[in-house]
Amino acid sequence: xxxxxxxxxxxxxxxxxxxxxxxxxxxxxxxxxxxxxxxxxxxxxxxxxxxxxxxxxxxxxxxxxxxxxxxxxxxxxxxxxxxxxxxxxxxxxxxxxxxxxxxxxxxxxxxxxxxxxxxxxxxxxxxxxxxxxxxxxxxxxxx
Numbered sequence: 001x002x003x004x005x006x007x008x009x010x011x012x013x014x015x016x017x018x019x020x021x022x023x024x025x026x027x028x029x030x031x032x033x034x035x036x037x038x039x040x041x042x043x044x045x046x047x048x049x050x051x052x053x054x055x056x057x058x059x060x061x062x063x064x065x066x067x068x069x070x071x072x073x074x075x076x077x078x079x080x081x082x083x084x085x086x087x088x089x090x091x092x093x094x095x096x097x098x099x100x101x102x103x104x105x106x107x108x109x110x111x112x113x114x115x116x117x118x119x120x121x122x123x124x125x126x127x128x129x130x131x132x133x134x135x136x137x138x139x140x141x142x143x
Contacts, residue, residue: 075105082134091132093139095120101135118142 072086073079078100079090085103092101110131117136119125124141127133 073103075103077103079103089133091134091136093136095135095137104131104133115139116141 072084072088074086077085079085079102080097080100082088082090084090087103087106089104089106090101091104093099094101108131110128113129114126115129115132116124116126116139117132118138118140119142120135120137122137122142125134125136
């Protein structure tokens with residue numbers, strides 16, 4: 001909350017001045033008026049503690065969560081597991097360490113046809129003919 005503060009100094013050469021400490025919102029403005037400063041004795045004025053401004057309210061604005069940068073290697077890099085890729089997709093033919101797959105981007109054009117693949121776990125899975133989505137041992141059903 002902003003306050004308009006009137007500072008009064010014991011000075012006989014200048015009239016009292018209103019000094020705005022911070023801009024007040026249009027809906028909230030507290031103004032202090034002084035009738036006649038000359039009638040207050042200087043000793044009483046010196047003994048009066050100056051008014052203090054209320055403690056400023058700290059407003060924490062909510063912010064959008066900061067996205068975490070992707071970890072892992074970029075698309076096209078060789079990989080053994082999906083955890084190694086920034087996209088989380090490691091695909092390609094080959095299940096052994098000497099035949100790595102390749103990291104694939106998440107957003108890419110894939111055909112809508114379903115083709116069978118023999119997965120590295122020995123189970124057949126169905127996926128796009130152009131985007132298998134994981135590593136596989138062979139195209140087609142598992143024996």
